[in-house]
Amino acid sequence: MGKYISKKVASIPPYAIKQFFDIAATMDDIISLGIGEPDFKTPEPILQAGIQALQDGETHYSVNSGILPLRQAIAANLQERYGVSYDPESEVIITVGVSESLRLVFDAILDPGDEVIVPEPSYIGYVPPVLLAAGKAVTVPTRAENNFQPVPAEIEAAITPRTKALLMGYPNNPTGTVLQQEIMTAIVRIAQKHDLLIISDEIYDRLVYDWQHISFASLPGARERIVLLGGFSKDYAMTGWRLGYAAAPNALASALLKVHQYTIMCASTVSQYAALSALTDPAAEEAVQAMIAEYDVRRRILVNGLNDIGLACVEPRGAFYAFPSVAITGMDAMAFAEKLLLEEQVAVIPGTVFGTSGEGYVRCTYATATDQITEALNRIARFARRHG
Numbered sequence: 001m002g003k004y005i006s007k008k009v010a011s012i013p014p015y016a017i018k019q020f021f022d023i024a025a026t027m028d029d030i031i032s033l034g035i036g037e038p039d040f041k042t043p044e045p046i047l048q049a050g051i052q053a054l055q056d057g058e059t060h061y062s063v064n065s066g067i068l069p070l071r072q073a074i075a076a077n078l079q080e081r082y083g084v085s086y087d088p089e090s091e092v093i094i095t096v097g098v099s100e101s102l103r104l105v106f107d108a109i110l111d112p113g114d115e116v117i118v119p120e121p122s123y124i125g126y127v128p129p130v131l132l133a134a135g136k137a138v139t140v141p142t143r144a145e146n147n148f149q150p151v152p153a154e155i156e157a158a159i160t161p162r163t164k165a166l167l168m169g170y171p172n173n174p175t176g177t178v179l180q181q182e183i184m185t186a187i188v189r190i191a192q193k194h195d196l197l198i199i200s201d202e203i204y205d206r207l208v209y210d211w212q213h214i215s216f217a218s219l220p221g222a223r224e225r226i227v228l229l230g231g232f233s234k235d236y237a238m239t240g241w242r243l244g245y246a247a248a249p250n251a252l253a254s255a256l257l258k259v260h261q262y263t264i265m266c267a268s269t270v271s272q273y274a275a276l277s278a279l280t281d282p283a284a285e286e287a288v289q290a291m292i293a294e295y296d297v298r299r300r301i302l303v304n305g306l307n308d309i310g311l312a313c314v315e316p317r318g319a320f321y322a323f324p325s326v327a328i329t330g331m332d333a334m335a336f337a338e339k340l341l342l343e344e345q346v347a348v349i350p351g352t353v354f355g356t357s358g359e360g361y362v363r364c365t366y367a368t369a370t371d372q373i374t375e376a377l378n379r380i381a382r383f384a385r386r387h388g
């Protein structure tokens with residue numbers, strides 16, 4: 001049947017994390033630091049808003065770009081938090097998560113062979129939508145000695161006449177890195193100089209610790225070349241509701257909307273009402289604050305614990321991931337993750353899944369209960385002593 005599969009799809013490697021979850025699923029007493037989603041249930045006020053919407057008969061399609069009150073709430077929220085203004089009527093589109101937004105963006109902006117620069121290690125969902133749009137992803141490595149921040153000169157060196165956009169995902173999955181303002185400013189200057197778009201995935205914007213998130217769209221002169229992607233999955237523990245948004249200048253937003261309406265029609269209407277309460281109900285906001293505080297406690301336990309064991313870890317300031325080096329064991333990332341799973345029943349994700357520069361590192365999620373993190377650290381310490 002292979003002859004029927006398009007070259008585009010055939011060029012996409014299989015979902016590499018799956019093999020770990022398959023092995024893990026067969027084990028008892030497993031502790032997973034592998035999964036990239038909140039362990040919290042969606043906060044109660046948001047759940048209730050969803051239930052209420054169903055009972056009110058909100059079971060129909062919405063307008064393609066999403067219910068206006070939600071677009072207005074998103075625009076108001078971006079204005080309040082980042083001082084950037086988007087017209088909710090024409091510059092905000094409600095999507096089925098950032099996953100859909102990424103497909104929309106690249107389908108809308110790329111012609112075959114156009115290039116997108118992607119710093120790595122990066123989220124596994126960044127390169128495939130570029131390939132599906134017949135584009136080419138050009139990866140630029142980042143390194144622990146720079147806290148995994150991209151080096152602007154290296155990004156500029158990767159630009160060719162075919163480059164159309166830079167894809168930035170900060171706070172970062174898998175490293176937890178947040179971007180220094182001077183690096184962001186330098187990246188915006190590069191985009192201006194070479195007339196490129198910046199696709200900024202800010203899905204973890206609220207999950208920052210001792211840090212103030214800066215939106216790319218808020219930097220001077222940047223808004224006109226930014227496609228800002230946000231979502232409800234992580235900040236509001238709503239992964240299963242499948243809801244996100246894209247905000248962009250009118251002409252770009254119209255192009256995204258064209259793809260969206262013929263692909264999805266509209267995002268789930270009930271999820272849109274739930275998301276509206278996430279942004280507008282003070283009780284939902286209280287629940288979000290409590291989750292952020294809890295992630296921060298877990299973050300400190302995990303990062304201190306890993307460093308004490310000797311798995312050196314730069315301090316992650318955002319998202320819910322730590323990205324320690326496994327150098328002390330002498331193993332590569334894949335061997336470390338496999339052996340740790342088989343010998344100690346702890347699941348972590350090899351850094352190479354996120355790009356070649358992830359070699360020598362593993363991703364550990366702290367969206368996991370504190371007692372599980374503590375027990376995982378005991379097991380990792382035992383493992384490191386045996387293999388150190």
Ligand SMILES: Cc1ncc(COP(=O)(O)O)c(C=O)c1O
Pocket residue numbers: 036096097098099100123125169172173201203231232233239242243244
């Ligand atoms: C950086 C990043 N962007 C996007 C997504 C996908 O988010 P959504 O649930 O909104 O599709 C994820 C999920 O893990 C992610 O880590």
